[in-house]
Amino acid sequence: MERVDLLAGVLAKTGDLVEGVGADQLSLSTPCHDYDVETLVNHLVGWLLLFESGCHGRSYDGDPGQYRCGADPAAEFRAAAAGLVGGWERYGFDREVAVTGSRKLPAETVFNMTLMEYMTHGWDLAVATSRPIPFTEEEAAETLARAKATLPPQYRGENMPFGEIVPVDEDAPAVDRLVAFLGREPKFNPSPR
Numbered sequence: 511m512e513r514v515d516l517l518a519g520v521l522a523k524t525g526d527l528v529e530g531v532g533a534d535q536l537s538l539s540t541p542c543h544d545y546d547v548e549t550l551v552n553h554l555v556g557w558l559l560l561f562e563s564g565c566h567g568r569s570y571d572g573d574p575g576q577y578r579c580g581a582d583p584a585a586e587f588r589a590a591a592a593g594l595v596g597g598w599e600r601y602g603f604d605r606e607v608a609v610t611g612s613r614k615l616p617a618e619t620v621f622n623m624t625l626m627e628y629m630t631h632g633w634d635l636a637v638a639t640s641r642p643i644p645f646t647e648e649e650a651a652e653t654l655a656r657a658k659a660t661l662p663p664q665y666r667g668e669n670m671p672f673g674e675i676v677p678v679d680e681d682a683p684a685v686d687r688l689v690a691f692l693g694r695e696p697k698f699n700p701s702p703r
Contacts, residue, residue: 514598516652517625521558521591523644524632528554529584531639540638541689541698542631547638551583554631558590561624564608565597594624622656629653630692633685637698643685650684657691666693 528551536548545553556577563570579586603621606614615623629645636643645653666672673693678686686696 513603513621514595516649517598517621517628518591518595520625520629520632520645520649520653521595524554524628524635525584525588525591526644527632527635527639527641528587530641531583531635535639538638540634541694542634545634547635550631550635550638552577552579554628554635555579555583555586555590557627558587558594560610561620561627562590562594562597564620565594565601567601567608569608569611619660622660625653626657626660626688626692629685630689630694633689633694645685647684650688654684654688654691657688661692 531547531551536546536551538547540547540550542550553575556572556574559572559577560570560574598621603617605617607617607620608614609620609623629650632645633643635641661672664670666674676690676693676695678690678696680687682690682696690696
């Protein structure tokens with residue numbers, strides 16, 4: 511699967527999940543313990559704006575963690591997603607990309623981080639809102655391979671961005687193996703906060 515096509519598919523499906531969030535679901539808990547559904551949607555859009563800026567060589571003015579969506583989060587998400595995909599198509603991967611501040615990383619690393627972010631949080635959103643997981647086995651398997659190549663052990667554990675790997679069967683669906691690799695329990699039951 512071509513890299514940019516992979517990302518475009520993951521972002522389109524995650525955008526559909528954002529669009530499908532109902533007002534009565536905003537306070538539901540998610541598998542990402544720091545976020546309810548509303549906070550997760552804000553996080554998804556805020557960080558997508560940061561990734562889109564970096565991909566185009568621009569700095570992002572603001573804190574993506576403090577971003578708050580307007581009246582149409584799905585439109586904001588889709589516009590930033592189109593910009594990000596367009597940036598990868600235009601500028602390619604033979605470069606470094608700024609992620610936060612002036613810190614630059616190899617483009618492939620930033621691309622992999624983006625895939626991990628949007629497939630995993632897309633999964634979080636689908637599970638929290640009791641919707642089908644939209645990602646294909648091929649998308650999830652490729653994202654898992656990229657996650658394994660990208661995520662060093664020192665970013666796991668208490669007060670770190672990722673939890674410890676959750677054991678799952680080797681023949682589990684690739685999306686379950688991905689979220690387990692990133693510290694999620696594949697079986698999660700949403701509840702109001």
